[in-house]
Amino acid sequence: MTHINILDPGASPLDYYGFELRRHREAAGLTQKQLGEIVNYTGSLIGQIETARKLPTPTFSERVDAALGTGGLLTRLVDLVMRSQLPAWFQQVAELEARALEICTFQTHMVHGLLQTEAYARAVLGSLDQTDLDDRTAVRMARQRIFEKNEPPVFWAVISEAALHQEIGGPETMRAQLARLLSFEGNPRINIQVLPYSAGAHAGLQGSFNLYRFASDPDIVYTEGYGSGHPTANPDTVKDCSLRYDHLQAAALSLRDSAELIRRVMEERYGGQLDADGDPVA
Structure with missing residues (x-):
């Protein structure tokens, strides 16, 4: 257990966050319990975050910043903290996502992480390992x-129809996940096409891949294996995958037809309909 008096702010982003939280709380003359009452969290949680034993959330950070x-x-630190908690081999990918002007992804069997609901993400991450599942899902x-930045990246996703039928987390989770995909209709910066059977x-028969495009840096292709990621800026690989993506988009349904297929699968396979606000109903 980390002792608060020996917490090293240079040890990690999480330690630095805890150090700054404690410093600002003490400067305000508040105990952990008093701050917790103000921001509607327990004093125990405040203590755990101050000693780098618990991950802060964006909501927690916003409330404490205000208080x-x-x-x-x-709030500025929390993104760095979350990124540092990703597996080492994936941290570079999160950095690419944060810097890219455009992200193009092809997914063969499940919804991309940037589009997942919390319940769907939890089911994916917990399929074999339940350890620290709350924190891993939050990350x-x-x-x-x-997507909340002033100028978020343009995101293109081509998703195999198989991903709509692969029942991850059960019918209720899938209903909500497909409704989440439908919620992006009309958003010009998040575009979803379905590659039909x-x-x-x-x-894309060789597998899923991502393309990241930047303002001045070379494009990067990213593929993934079991417990490892493979980013490359090799011009030949980038050229090949860019051509493959063009063909995948051409073979996929239009944005409108993709939304209709997603809606039909949601209603027919998972018994879901949308209410007037676009939320799933039983």
């Missing part, structure tokens, strides 16, 4: 904050 008048310090969801042989 302590930190000028948004903790994955925090990646989606890139009827497409037959296609340019």
Whole structure:
């Protein structure tokens, strides 16, 4: 257990966050319990975060920033904290996501992490390992904050129809996940196309991949294996995958037809319909 008096702010982003939280709380003359009462969390949780034993969330950070008048310090730090908690081999990918102007992804069997609901992400991450599942899920969801930036990346997703039928987390989770995909209709920066079964042989048969495009840096292709990631800026690989992506988009359904297929699968396979606000109903 980390002792608060020997917490090293240079040890990790999480330690630095805890150090700054404690420093600002003490400067405000508040105990952990008093701060917890102000921001509607327990004093115990405040203590755990101050000693780097618990991950802060974006909501927690925003409330504490407001309560302590930190000028948004903790909210700015929380993204770095979350990124540092990703597996080492994936941290570079999260950095690419944060810097990219455009992200293009092809997924063969499940919804991309940047589009997942919390319940769907939890089911994916917990399929074989339940250890620290709450924190690992929170870390994955925090990646989606890139869409909250003043100028978020343009995101294109081609998803195999198989991903709509692969029942991850049960019918209720899938209903909500497909409703989440439908919620992006009309958003010009998040575009979802479905590659239907009827497409037959296609340019993505070798597997899922992502393309990251930047303002001045070279494009990067990312593929993934079991417990490892493989980013590359090799021009030949980038050229090949860019061509493959063009063909996948051409073979996929239009944005409108994709939404209709998602809606039909949601209603027919998972018994879901949308209410007037676009939320799933039983």
